[in-house]
Amino acid sequence: MSKTLSIAVHHLTRVEGHGNIEVDVENGRVLKCEWQVPEAPRFFEAMVRGRHYTEVARVTSRICGICSVGHTLASLKATEAALGIQVSEQTFKLRELLKHAENFDSHVLHVYFLAAPDLLGAPSVFPLVATHGPVVARALRLKRLGHEWGSLIGGRTTHPTRAVPGGFSAFPSVAELKALKERMLAAVPDLEETLKTVKALAPAIPAFDRPTEYMALHSKAGYALYDGEIQTVLPDGNKKTYAVADYKKCTNEYLPKVSTAKYTKNRLESYAAGALARFNNNHDQLQPAAKKVAADLGLKAICTNPYMNTVAQVVEIVHSFHESLALVDHFIKNGVKDEPLAKPTKFAQGAGAAEVPRGILFHEYEYDKNGLCLGGNCIIPTNQNHANIQKDFEALVPKLLKEDADEKKMELRLEMLVRAYDPCISCSTHFLDVKFVR
Amino acid sequence: MAKPKVAFFDFTCCEGCQIEFTNYGDPVFLELLKHVDVVEFREAMSEKCREPLDIAFIEGSFSREADRPRLEEIRRRAKVVIAYGQCAATAGINALKNHTSDYRKFVYGKDAALPHLDSQIAVGVDQAIKVDYYAYGCPVNKYEVLQIVSHLLHGKDPVIPNYPVCVECKRRETICRFDVGDYCLGQTARAGCGAPCPADGIPCEACRGFVDKPNHEALVKVLDKRAGMPKGWARHKTRMFTANQRGDVK
Numbered sequence: 001m002s003k004t005l006s007i008a009v010h011h012l013t014r015v016e017g018h019g020n021i022e023v024d025v026e027n028g029r030v031l032k033c034e035w036q037v038p039e040a041p042r043f044f045e046a047m048v049r050g051r052h053y054t055e056v057a058r059v060t061s062r063i064c065g066i067c068s069v070g071h072t073l074a075s076l077k078a079t080e081a082a083l084g085i086q087v088s089e090q091t092f093k094l095r096e097l098l099k100h101a102e103n104f105d106s107h108v109l110h111v112y113f114l115a116a117p118d119l120l121g122a123p124s125v126f127p128l129v130a131t132h133g134p135v136v137a138r139a140l141r142l143k144r145l146g147h148e149w150g151s152l153i154g155g156r157t158t159h160p161t162r163a164v165p166g167g168f169s170a171f172p173s174v175a176e177l178k179a180l181k182e183r184m185l186a187a188v189p190d191l192e193e194t195l196k197t198v199k200a201l202a203p204a205i206p207a208f209d210r211p212t213e214y215m216a217l218h219s220k221a222g223y224a225l226y227d228g229e230i231q232t233v234l235p236d237g238n239k240k241t242y243a244v245a246d247y248k249k250c251t252n253e254y255l256p257k258v259s260t261a262k263y264t265k266n267r268l269e270s271y272a273a274g275a276l277a278r279f280n281n282n283h284d285q286l287q288p289a290a291k292k293v294a295a296d297l298g299l300k301a302i303c304t305n306p307y308m309n310t311v312a313q314v315v316e317i318v319h320s321f322h323e324s325l326a327l328v329d330h331f332i333k334n335g336v337k338d339e340p341l342a343k344p345t346k347f348a349q350g351a352g353a354a355e356v357p358r359g360i361l362f363h364e365y366e367y368d369k370n371g372l373c374l375g376g377n378c379i380i381p382t383n384q385n386h387a388n389i390q391k392d393f394e395a396l397v398p399k400l401l402k403e404d405a406d407e408k409k410m411e412l413r414l415e416m417l418v419r420a421y422d423p424c425i426s427c428s429t430h431f432l433d434v435k436f437v438r
Numbered sequence: 439m440a441k442p443k444v445a446f447f448d449f450t451c452c453e454g455c456q457i458e459f460t461n462y463g464d465p466v467f468l469e470l471l472k473h474v475d476v477v478e479f480r481e482a483m484s485e486k487c488r489e490p491l492d493i494a495f496i497e498g499s500f501s502r503e504a505d506r507p508r509l510e511e512i513r514r515r516a517k518v519v520i521a522y523g524q525c526a527a528t529a530g531i532n533a534l535k536n537h538t539s540d541y542r543k544f545v546y547g548k549d550a551a552l553p554h555l556d557s558q559i560a561v562g563v564d565q566a567i568k569v570d571y572y573a574y575g576c577p578v579n580k581y582e583v584l585q586i587v588s589h590l591l592h593g594k595d596p597v598i599p600n601y602p603v604c605v606e607c608k609r610r611e612t613i614c615r616f617d618v619g620d621y622c623l624g625q626t627a628r629a630g631c632g633a634p635c636p637a638d639g640i641p642c643e644a645c646r647g648f649v650d651k652p653n654h655e656a657l658v659k660v661l662d663k664r665a666g667m668p669k670g671w672a673r674h675k676t677r678m679f680t681a682n683q684r685g686d687v688k
């Protein structure tokens with residue numbers, strides 16, 4: 001084979017943040033095959049220095065506009081661990097409901113607006129308004145539901161207002177929760193249609209397997225999103241758990257020669273985070289309806305095809321929907337109390353983790369005796385996926401060459417691969433090599 | 439008449455304001471598309487164009503010299519440039535580190551000198567190019583954005599509030615944060631958001647920036663005396679979203 005080709009995608013579209021793909025092949029030999037991240041750095045860990053503990057989550061929420069709920073919650077958990085704050089059961093449940101809203105909202109956005117156009121052969125959702133009008137209208141209805149559901153609990157979905165250290169600053173009324181339940185039940189036909197659409201598009205999802213390590217939160221109480229300990233599973237099913245406080249022992253950041261972005265690794269040369277990683281770790285804890293969808297769409301643990309992350313997101317859309325209906329019912333039955341905020345009992349260092357739509361997220365802070373922040377550390381899921389994307393590229397490019405793919409096909413396949421991870425690049429560049437300076 | 443061509447561009451930011459654009463829901467979003475043609479929007483579409491634009495929405499701060507040519511090209515192509523969100527308007531949260539000089543070293547340690555970490559002080563995009571209108575907020579108020587677009591389509595100048603958030607709290611009868619023992623920046627913060635934060639039980643952090651000519655010294659005094667902030671915090675407080683609008687800006 002003597003193929004020569006060159007791919008240079010600068011500022012890849014339909015992903016959050018800026019990423020480049022560069023591949024050079026000469027006479028069938030791969031000279032260059034890189035996933036690059038040229039995003040402007042923003043220095044959040046330096047920004048939180050000197051900020052009061054009540055301000056820190058409001059600052060770090062701004063790391064990402066798409067997963068700002070998850071950043072807020074991971075930040076609050078780290079601050080609460082550092083300050084010895086114990087939140088109430090009601091706060092825990094409301095935060096779970098808020099986390100599910102984000103998961104639903106963000107996955108709808110990714111599946112319909114960012115991933116589906118590739119499968120429908122369109123450059124974006126905008127031309128689909130004319131060709132697939134009802135699908136676009138349905139996508140917008142579901143997106144709106146996720147936004148309104150998250151806003152009811154968090155105040156708003158982009159940089160939520162109500163979630164604060166120690167609890168919530170304002171609460172939904174039972175009447176509002178009843179209205180939300182009505183809205184959710186009215187969306188059931190849209191969800192059913194979504195599954196039909198995805199099932200029809202599923203054959204267009206590329207076949208490509210590269211076994212890797214999968215990391216996610218795990219909890220005995222249920223499919224972990226808001227809370228749990230760290231768990232990883234290898235392709236052979238071997239599982240290992242770590243305490244959240246020990247997150248640095250399983251993230252092991254390093255700066256590789258080939259990339260400007262920092263990589264992470266644990267038991268293998270790279271690991272994956274995200275919906276597929278959560279599914280591979282915790283699939284047996286999914287709601288029955290979500291398990292049925294996984295079976296329908298051919299998603300089986302342990303799935304090693306990264307393109308199937310989008311399918312795992314669809315499974316989670318259904319899971320978050322049903323878990324949330326149960327949570328909403330709980331609050332309709334038991335009411336929502338206007339609880340005061342739980343107070344700090346110490347000022348020290350602490351770490352917190354949450355699953356954001358794109359995977360496991362870690363925040364860590366240290367506070368002085370006045371409650372002012374001395375420094376922070378954030379390790380973002382997309383950052384944890386960079387090494388895995390690079391390793392996928394290194395396996396996928398030779399495979400596509402063997403299949404005699406032309407430049408155009410290879411470019412699309414690589415773009416689709418990156419999009420499948422649903423990367424959040426403007427987040428991922430804020431993490432690099434953070435140090436606590438005391 | 440052809441529909442006006444609209445494009446979105448992003449610089450140093452979290453892209454949350456672009457996300458707000460997808461949160462209108464079906465009736466508003468589809469109606470909006472009857473009046474404008476979205477021709478470029480990297481976060482949501484692969485189409486790119488080189489043609490002239492009627493309205494360019496620019497999200498994100500100007501934080502590295504390498505971005506200047508891209509900003510200048512957008513300005514050349516667009517009849518109207520809107521700074522979309524606080525990062526573009528005044529650099530918002532990105533300016534929180536501007537008063538420090540060790541931030542690269544603090545975050546990146548021994549790798550601080552790597553070329554891709556190039557970053558200067560974060561400023562609004564109007565420090566690189568002329569901006570015609572500002573959609574303030576972190577995030578933007580998506581309904582205010584609709585009003586701005588609607589005004590422009592009707593050939594009118596958009597009306598952007600230049601009065602403090604306190605006015606909006608009074609209008610919706612929200613109890614003052616100071617009366618419940620909290621602090622608030624509402625007295626010098628630019629309104630237009632509808633004051634959702636005090637209504638949700640948290641202080642206004644001035645995420646839309648200050649009104650024109652704010653009395654910063656008086657604000658510090660109120661935070662210090664009336665809210666009883668720990669020593670030094672009151673003076674440091676307004677770096678959060680308004681660092682570039684303080685008297686001591688570099």
